[in-house]
Structures are given as structure tokens and as C-alpha cells.
Amino acid sequence: MAYAVDITSPDDPRVDDFRDLSTADRRPDRPGGKGLVIGEGTVVVERMLGTPFEPYALLGVSRRYDQLCGQLRDLEVPFYRASADTMATIVGFHLNRGVLAVAGRPAPRSPRDLLAAARTIAVLEGVNDHENLGSIFRNAAALGVDAVILSGRCADPLYRRSVRVSMGHVLRVPFAVAASWPDLLGELQRGGFSTVALTPAQPSLPLAHAVTSEKVAFVLGAEGPGLSEETLESTDVRAHIPMTTGVDSLNVATAAAVAFYERARLSEDASR
Amino acid sequence: MAYAVDITSPDDPRVDDFRDLSTADRRPDRPGGKGLVIGEGTVVVERMLGTPFEPYALLGVSRRYDQLCGQLRDLEVPFYRASADTMATIVGFHLNRGVLAVAGRPAPRSPRDLLAAARTIAVLEGVNDHENLGSIFRNAAALGVDAVILSGRCADPLYRRSVRVSMGHVLRVPFAVAASWPDLLGELQRGGFSTVALTPAQPSLPLAHAVTSEKVAFVLGAEGPGLSEETLESTDVRAHIPMTTGVDSLNVATAAAVAFYERARLSEDASR
Numbered sequence: 107m108a109y110a111v112d113i114t115s116p117d118d119p120r121v122d123d124f125r126d127l128s129t130a131d132r133r134p135d136r137p138g139g140k141g142l143v144i145g146e147g148t149v150v151v152e153r154m155l156g157t158p159f160e161p162y163a164l165l166g167v168s169r170r171y172d173q174l175c176g177q178l179r180d181l182e183v184p185f186y187r188a189s190a191d192t193m194a195t196i197v198g199f200h201l202n203r204g205v206l207a208v209a210g211r212p213a214p215r216s217p218r219d220l221l222a223a224a225r226t227i228a229v230l231e232g233v234n235d236h237e238n239l240g241s242i243f244r245n246a247a248a249l250g251v252d253a254v255i256l257s258g259r260c261a262d263p264l265y266r267r268s269v270r271v272s273m274g275h276v277l278r279v280p281f282a283v284a285a286s287w288p289d290l291l292g293e294l295q296r297g298g299f300s301t302v303a304l305t306p307a308q309p310s311l312p313l314a315h316a317v318t319s320e321k322v323a324f325v326l327g328a329e330g331p332g333l334s335e336e337t338l339e340s341t342d343v344r345a346h347i348p349m350t351t352g353v354d355s356l357n358v359a360t361a362a363a364v365a366f367y368e369r370a371r372l373s374e375d376a377s378r
Numbered sequence: 379m380a381y382a383v384d385i386t387s388p389d390d391p392r393v394d395d396f397r398d399l400s401t402a403d404r405r406p407d408r409p410g411g412k413g414l415v416i417g418e419g420t421v422v423v424e425r426m427l428g429t430p431f432e433p434y435a436l437l438g439v440s441r442r443y444d445q446l447c448g449q450l451r452d453l454e455v456p457f458y459r460a461s462a463d464t465m466a467t468i469v470g471f472h473l474n475r476g477v478l479a480v481a482g483r484p485a486p487r488s489p490r491d492l493l494a495a496a497r498t499i500a501v502l503e504g505v506n507d508h509e510n511l512g513s514i515f516r517n518a519a520a521l522g523v524d525a526v527i528l529s530g531r532c533a534d535p536l537y538r539r540s541v542r543v544s545m546g547h548v549l550r551v552p553f554a555v556a557a558s559w560p561d562l563l564g565e566l567q568r569g570g571f572s573t574v575a576l577t578p579a580q581p582s583l584p585l586a587h588a589v590t591s592e593k594v595a596f597v598l599g600a601e602g603p604g605l606s607e608e609t610l611e612s613t614d615v616r617a618h619i620p621m622t623t624g625v626d627s628l629n630v631a632t633a634a635a636v637a638f639y640e641r642a643r644l645s646e647d648a649s650r
Binding site: 149241244245247248249250273275314347348349350353354355356357359360363364367368370371374 | 519586621629636646
């Protein structure tokens with residue numbers, strides 16, 4: 107069981123991995139980054155258990171320890187217990203959620219590993235907003251997407267804010283970073299995937315007409331720039347979400363949710 | 379045309395309406411609030427023109443003045459021009475978007491005014507997160523929702539952060555606050571609307587089976603608590619978005635987008 111270790115001084119070196127979270131380690135995935143994965147709040151902490159992101163330490167207030175210690179019974183790791191004020195000083199801001207967990211980063215997976223068993227995947231080009239990235243994973247988990255593949259120019263999905271916004275689903279939905287882009291799209295096509303670029307631009311098919319293949323890879327770009335021309339040219343199909351004229355596009359994570367929903371709906375209908 | 383007025387001192391009283399935006403006037407809609415509507419960034423400022431939220435003053439850097447003055451030619455109002463530093467001191471934080479506009483708040487509308495011409499509306503119970511509220515309006519605008527009605531316990535959709543996240547669409551999509559709740563739901567039903575409660579709970583219909591009536595009112599609750607029992611009991615239909623087992627619900631604005639999309643898709647099919 108996680109064992110409580112009381113922390114009374116914010117300078118205690120045992121909690122260094124939780125220090126200054128808003129400024130330290132902003133690109134944990136890059137050389138020089140500490141590579142740590144930080145989960146915030148009971149929901150996310152619970153979701154880390156039994157995954158490759160099993161916490162090796164926690165920091166939280168007494169109430170959260172009492173609340174979580176049942177679920178943490180199989181985990182022989184320290185739960186650093188501190189007052190809310192001490193915790194705020196360590197972390198660098200006041201943390202409403204009252205508990206943090208830290209895990210290491212498992213070896214990255216390759217796109218190929220993820221494709222064999224997948225029917226629906228999301229492929230992200232240059233999605234560099236942590237919250238959008240987190241939301242896409244949350245939506246992927248809810249709406250039956252099997253894996254996510256990121257271009258090298260995406261933000262780090264394991265950064266703290268992505269983990270939080272995803273409700274911990276970045277730790278659950280398998281993902282990989284594509285070594286080369288847009289070669290990945292050719293690899294997907296050879297693997298039997300229909301690559302569907304989501305774009306508000308015409309000409310393109312309405313979403314519902316574009317997602318009926320046996321295997322579908324949705325290709326999504328960052329809000330604002332969208333997909334690059336090179337990527338658009340390398341996909342099989344372009345699809346749009348029918349929208350009111352004159353209104354700019356949906357947020358990328360919202361558009362992703364609509365696409366994932368449509369895919370799940372049609373798959374459900376087909377399996378009847 | 380908007381005329382430039384150079385502001386060199388952050389203490390200049392002419393820019394008082396833009397002062398300390400992150401702390402002042404957090405409930406502008408409540409007694410004691412200033413009632414101001416603040417738009418941030420060129421997209422939102424442009425979207426204010428020709429609406430009841432026409433700006434009576436702007437504050438921005440020189441580059442934004444140059445960029446906007448063509449669109450502002452019919453507007454005889456001051457554009458307070460300041461350096462980025464002076465502007466940051468006035469506003470209380472550094473504003474990436476470089477321009478703000480302020481408008482008054484028009485007389486509130488009543489739900490009844492909005493219903494006559496509407497086929498699809500969104501009804502929000504206790505949605506108290508400004509960003510979710512803004513996103514719901516953005517999604518409503520993009521996906522053909524005619525109006526939004528809010529219970530009294532919702533946040534103020536005209537608060538700055540909602541305006542920003544909505545991309546200005548809170549200023550375009552008609553909305554009203556329901557004087558009494560859940561009486562509103564009865565009024566909708568008498569007006570010919572099928573009231574559809576969106577809920578992850580069972581028993582409920584899959585979304586696609588619940589939105590085919592001539593007039594539909596989607597009823598949405600806040601993330602976390604969801605809809606109250608009283609509201610659930612007062613609606614005609616309960617509908618869920620089919621989701622992967624064991625995954626918690628989507629964000630409320632995302633769920634709204636999926637519902638609005640499904641409604642638009644079925645209406646489109648029906649009109650063929």
C-alpha cells in the first residue's frame with residue numbers, strides 16, 4: 107500500500123519531482139526534459155493505476171490520502187502528505203485537486219505497433235495546443251478511436267495540461283509519434299486505411315459520406331493553419347462537417363469528436 | 379470612422395472601461411456589475427459590428443488600428459491607441475490579441491421572442507463555466523442552432539471569457555434567460571418543441587433516434603452534476619451519445635456539438 111510520508115518543509119528534496127510545475131519541464135519529452143508524467147486529481151490518479159504510467163510517488167493533502175489509499179493498496183510507493191499551503195509552495199500554484207502523482211515515461215511505441223488491431227485512428231498534424239491535444243484524446247477514448255498518431259510537430263501529449271484535459275485518457279489510448287511525415291500516410295494506406303482529411307474547405311465530401319471504409323484514419327490539423335497542402339494531397343479523401351455558411355470552423359477537438367461520433371454511428375448501423 | 383486617440387499614460391480615465399479586466403466586473407450581468415461587454419481580438423471586434431453589441435470605444439495597439447480602420451469606417455467612436463506595455467498596464471495582463479472593444483448590454487430578450495422562428499434550440503441548466511458556455515455558442519452558430527435559452531443558474535454568456543471562447547458568437551446567436559425553471563420546459567412543449575435531455579444515463583435513446591421531431595430543444599446540464607432530476611422528469615425524451623463503456627461523459631460543449639451535428643445531419647437528409 108502507498109505509505110504516507112509527512113512533508114512539513116516545502117524545501118524537502120523528496121518532493122523535487124513536483125516542484126514549480128508551471129515553469130519546470132515544459133517539454134519533458136525533449137532532450138533536457140525530465141520526462142516525467144504528472145497526473146492531477148483523483149480521477150486521473152486512479153486512471154494511472156494498472157497502466158504503463160504507474161505512479162512511483164504521490165503528493166497530496168491528507169483528505170486525498172484517506173480517499174485514495176484503498177485504491178493504492180497494491181502500490182508500494184510513498185504518498186507525500188502535506189498541507190494545502192505547503193503543497194502550493196512546492197507546486198508553485200494552488201492546486202484545487204489536492205493530489206498529484208508522478209510516473210516515468212515508458213518507451214515510445216511505433217505507429218506500426220498500433221495499426222494491426224486498429225479500425226479507427228486519429229492522425230494529428232502539428233496540433234501544438236496542449237488542451238486541444240488532451241481533448242482529442244478524451245474524445246477518442248469516449249467515441250471508440252483505437253489509437254492516435256502524432257506528427258513530430260505536435261505538442262507532447264504527456265505534458266501535465268494535456269494529461270489533465272484528457273481526464274487521463276492520454277495514458278489509456280495508445281499513441282505513437284510518426285518518425286517521418288507525410289510518409290506515415292502512405293504507410294497507413296498500405297495498411298488498408300482510408301485516410302480522411304478533415305477540412306472545412308471545398309471541394310470535399312460531407313463527413314457522413316467519407317467514413318464508411320473498413321479502416322479509417324482521420325487526419326486533423328491544428329486550429330488556425332489546419333492541414334498542410336502536402337498532407338491534403340497525400341490523403342485519400344477530404345471531408346467536411348456541414349456548417350452554417352459564414353461561420354468559421356469548429357475547434358479541432360470538437361471537430362474530431364463529431365468525426366469520431368459519425369464513424370461510431372455508421373459502424374454501429376453497419377453491424378446491425 | 380473610428381478616430382485614433384493616443385493614450386500615453388495608463389492612468390488616463392478615458393480607458394477606465396478596459397481597466398483590470400481579470401478582476402473587475404466578474405458578474406457584469408448582476409446588480410452592481412458594470413454591464414459592459416468586452417470583445418478581444420480582431421475577429422471578435424469585426425463580429426460586433428452591425429449587432430446590438432456595436433462598440434462605443436476600442437483600445438488597441440497601432441498595428442490593430444491600421445488593420446481595422448477600414449472595417450470601422452462607419453463607426454464614429456474613439457480608438458484608444460496605446461503601446462503594448464501601456465495596454466498591458468491598463469488591462470492588467472499582456473493581451474496577445476492587441477485590441478479590445480467595449481459595448482453596452484442591450485435589453486435582455488425573453489425566451490418567447492426567440493421561439494417563434496426557431497426549429498432547433500439549446501437549453502442550458504446551470505452551465506456555470508464561462509469557457510464551456512462560450513464553446514456551446516460557437517458550436518451552436520456553426521451547426522445551425524437558432525437560439526440558446528439559459529436557466530438562471532448559468533454563468534453570464536456576455537462575460538469576456540465566454541465572448542472570447544465563443545469567437546464572438548454569443549453576440550450573434552440569440553439568447554435569453556428563463557425567468558422560471560423548469561416552467562420553461564412546459565412552455566417549450568406547448569410551443570411544439572420536443573424537449574430532449576442529453577444525459578449519459580440509461581435508460582435513454584441513442585441520439586440519432588431522438589432528434590427527428592420538427593422542432594427540437596436540446597436540454598444540457600453542467601459538466602459534473604449534469605441535469606437535475608426535476609429537469610430530467612420534465613423533458614419529453616432522454617438521449618445519450620453512444621460511448622465506449624467505462625469512459626466518462628464528454629465535455630458538455632463537445633456533447634452539444636455532437637447533438638447539434640446529428641440534428642443538422644438528419645434535417646439535411648429529411649429535406650432531400
